[in-house]
Amino acid sequence: MLTLNLALQLIVCLPLEPSPAEQVAASQPAGAESRPTTSPARSAAMRKPEQARILEQLIRDAERPRPIIPDATAAQARGKATNGSLLLEGTMIVERAGRLIRAGEQLLLETRLDGQDSPRKLPLVPNAWLEAMEGEAAAGNTEFIVTAEVTRYRGQNYLIIRKARRQVAHGNLSP
16 A cells, blocks of 8 residues: 555656657747648639639620510510410419310310410310319319410420319309
């Protein structure tokens, strides 16, 4: 027990020697550790990132003058049909009331588009939404609210149904 006590006293009383890292730090002048060992390359600081080049190109494109669209085609450019004219490819028809009609083997959506007095019949491209609409039509519901994308093929518009829901008649309570 005595030897253990003596050994602990010797360990506590002995001065500790500095580590090699502390010896190196002590040999350097004050403030030397804050300086970088190498300087960054100047070419990296002068180079523009790719995003800056893309942003400059977008700004230049936005500032370029746009062509003036004549009044006859302005409605069509906004995606509105003018008495039987074709709609532009990619035009979205959003939340529009329509009736599903069968003409032979082809299914049509009869709907009124903006700026038209008479309803327009547009053929439908087969997809899962159209299949669901056919199921509802077989049960007797032919009125729908649809969101569709317009496509063109050989001088005729077609609709691709993106969303459809049955239009519910509220009887006396409808607005």
